[in-house]
Amino acid sequence: xxxxxxxxxxxxxxxxxxxxxxxxxxxxxxxxxxxxxxxxxxxxxxxxxxxxxxxxxxxxxxxxxxxxxxxxxxxxxxxxxxxxxxxxxxxxxxxxxxxxxxxxxxxxxxxxxxxxxxxxxxxxxxxxxxxxxxxxxxxxxxxxxxxxxxxxxxxxxxxxxxxxxxxxxxxxxxxxxxxxxxxxxxxxxxxxxxxxxxxxxxxxxxxxxxxxxxxxxxxxxxxxxxxxxxxxxxxxxxxxxxxxxxx
Amino acid sequence: xxxxxxxxxxxxxxxxxxxxxxxxxxxxxxxxxxxxxxxxxxxxxxxxxxxxxxxxxxxxxxxxxxxxxxxxxxxxxxxxxxxxxxxxxxxxxxxxxxxxxxxxxxxxxxxxxxxxxxxxxxxxxxxxxxxxxxxxxxxxxxxxxxxxxxxxxxxxxxxxxxxxxxxxxxxxxxxxxxxxxxxxxxxxxxxxxxxxxxxxxxxxxxxxxxxxxxxxxxxxxxxxxxxxxxxxxxxxxxxxxxxxxxxxxxxxxxxxxxxxxxxxxxxxxxxxxxxxxxxxxxxxxxxxxxxxxxxxxxxxxxxxxxxxxxxxxx
Numbered sequence: 001x002x003x004x005x006x007x008x009x010x011x012x013x014x015x016x017x018x019x020x021x022x023x024x025x026x027x028x029x030x031x032x033x034x035x036x037x038x039x040x041x042x043x044x045x046x047x048x049x050x051x052x053x054x055x056x057x058x059x060x061x062x063x064x065x066x067x068x069x070x071x072x073x074x075x076x077x078x079x080x081x082x083x084x085x086x087x088x089x090x091x092x093x094x095x096x097x098x099x100x101x102x103x104x105x106x107x108x109x110x111x112x113x114x115x116x117x118x119x120x121x122x123x124x125x126x127x128x129x130x131x132x133x134x135x136x137x138x139x140x141x142x143x144x145x146x147x148x149x150x151x152x153x154x155x156x157x158x159x160x161x162x163x164x165x166x167x168x169x170x171x172x173x174x175x176x177x178x179x180x181x182x183x184x185x186x187x188x189x190x191x192x193x194x195x196x197x198x199x200x201x202x203x204x205x206x207x208x209x210x211x212x213x214x215x216x217x218x219x220x221x222x223x224x225x226x227x228x229x230x231x232x233x234x235x236x237x238x239x240x241x242x243x244x245x246x247x
Numbered sequence: 248x249x250x251x252x253x254x255x256x257x258x259x260x261x262x263x264x265x266x267x268x269x270x271x272x273x274x275x276x277x278x279x280x281x282x283x284x285x286x287x288x289x290x291x292x293x294x295x296x297x298x299x300x301x302x303x304x305x306x307x308x309x310x311x312x313x314x315x316x317x318x319x320x321x322x323x324x325x326x327x328x329x330x331x332x333x334x335x336x337x338x339x340x341x342x343x344x345x346x347x348x349x350x351x352x353x354x355x356x357x358x359x360x361x362x363x364x365x366x367x368x369x370x371x372x373x374x375x376x377x378x379x380x381x382x383x384x385x386x387x388x389x390x391x392x393x394x395x396x397x398x399x400x401x402x403x404x405x406x407x408x409x410x411x412x413x414x415x416x417x418x419x420x421x422x423x424x425x426x427x428x429x430x431x432x433x434x435x436x437x438x439x440x441x442x443x444x445x446x447x448x449x450x451x452x453x454x455x456x457x458x459x460x461x462x463x464x465x466x467x468x469x470x471x472x473x474x475x476x477x478x479x480x481x482x483x484x485x486x487x488x489x490x491x492x493x494x495x496x497x498x499x500x501x502x503x504x505x506x507x508x509x510x511x512x513x514x515x516x517x518x519x520x521x522x523x524x525x526x527x528x529x530x531x532x533x534x535x536x537x538x539x540x541x542x543x544x545x546x547x548x549x550x551x552x553x554x555x556x557x558x559x560x561x
Binding site for chain 2: 002003004018023028051052053054055056057060061062063064065066067068069075076077079081090092093094095096097098099115116117118119120121123124125126127128129132133134135137138139140195196197198199200201202203209211212
């Protein structure tokens with residue numbers, strides 16, 4: 001069924017910290033490595049070792065230069081882009097075959113590649129470019145939120161997280177239930193004013209992005225003195241010399 | 248958006264076919280065109296032929312055409328599935344209309360009702376096609392009021408030009424049909440003009456700032472996420488130079504509307520070989536024009552994902 005569930009028991013998703021992301025592409029690389037052998041496997045490539053390599057990836061790490069007027073300093077923002085597992089996932093409702101679906105139990109959006117006819121309409125319906133067409137297989141592929149890791153009882157409990165989250169060296173990616181207001185991810189969103197992407201389109205994305213913190217430009221921003229003054233000795237030989245010469 | 252040849256061919260060909268089928272059904276039931284066997288056979292073979300070839304070509308761009316039957320299952324949520332279901336359903340009254348027209352030389356009574364039902368289903372199919380595009384919030388140039396009437400009216404118009412030609416060839420030309428042709432061209436021209444004005448003066452609320460959830464006066468890409476073009480850039484990032492689009496619009500205005508309108512007015516006031524030749528030229532011109540129009544419909548559509556790849560607005 002490509003009708004969306006009225007409500008999902010959980011809203012599993014990611015919180016991505018744009019303040020700490022260093023743009024190293026480790027999330028994208030580890031995602032590709034895990035998922036080319038996982039639920040959506042394989043993530044095929046065309047010309048992988050030739051001039052114009054092109055392949056299926058679930059994560060793409062962009063970087064932007066943000067100018068913020070004359071008084072504010074500019075920013076470099078590293079921006080990892082992946083499926084947001086939207087509440088109003090139009091990629092699911094447009095699917096004519098029932099290959100796309102959103103799970104009631106956790107809100108994860110998945111593709112059944114045995115039913116997919118490769119019409120690409122879901123990729124047109126996604127504002128965020130989360131779905132990529134696999135030319136070799138003739139079907140659409142997308143992020144599974146590492147469904148084969150997060151419920152995998154053969155893994156240690158601390159490893160039951162999406163590959164992108166586990167590998168992030170900057171701790172910029174967080175995984176959890178965004179329907180639970182007491183979860184760590186929900187608290188992060190509340191404390192850091194997490195934002196959805198393109199909310200004006202009405203997709204209600206589950207994933208949230210934490211905007212860069214206010215930049216600390218002045219010395220006083222970090223508790224330092226605004227102006228450094230010369231240190232003068234108060235006692236001892238140099239103090240005596242100072243006093244004598246100051247007369 | 249990348250203008251895929253199979254989709255352009257499908258929407259224009261089946262659009263014209265459904266337009267012709269609907270007019271045959273209505274004018275047949277109304278007794279405005281004769282219930283003569285060979286005329287009916289020709290009209291319905293052309294209409295159903297265009298529809299069939301169009302539908303078949305729509306499966307060519309699929310990754311798995313052998314699974315196309317699955318596309319009929321999700322009509323509860325998907326306009327693409329609804330289009331498929333309506334397309335299949337239309338063949339039933341259309342087939343019965345053909346039975347009445349060809350075997351019994353009758354387009355009244357039960358056969359007339361079939362004609363009307365075929366017309367309604369044909370129009371609903373075209374509306375479903377337009378709703379596939381109309382319902383995509385990602386593409387502002389499609390998700391607006393003018394997409395649906397544009398698709399429906401161009402279907403009626405290209406179908407009317409075909410019907411005008413067929414009745415002329417069979418010597419059944421009459422003023423109601425020719426009037427319909429002229430009127431449909433005029434309405435379609437106005438709708439398409441308004442559509443082009445609308446997309447030139449309005450744009451999506453989505454911005455680079457809302458796309459990355461960071462406020463800024465100017466947001467420009469720094470390092471690319473990948474070295475060579477990926478699926479998203481090839482499929483959604485297709486761009487056509489503004490100058491190029493202006494020329495193609497001009498070609499559309501002339502071949503799709505101006506020339507067919509002029510020739511149709513000529514047909515209205517003439518008869519014999521002049522009228523037949525004018526009808527045929529008007530029809531052929533509209534085919535070229537509608538293909539260019541549909542190409543532009545795709546090429547001028549800006550997907551929100553391009554905001555991540557340097558577009559400043561969509």
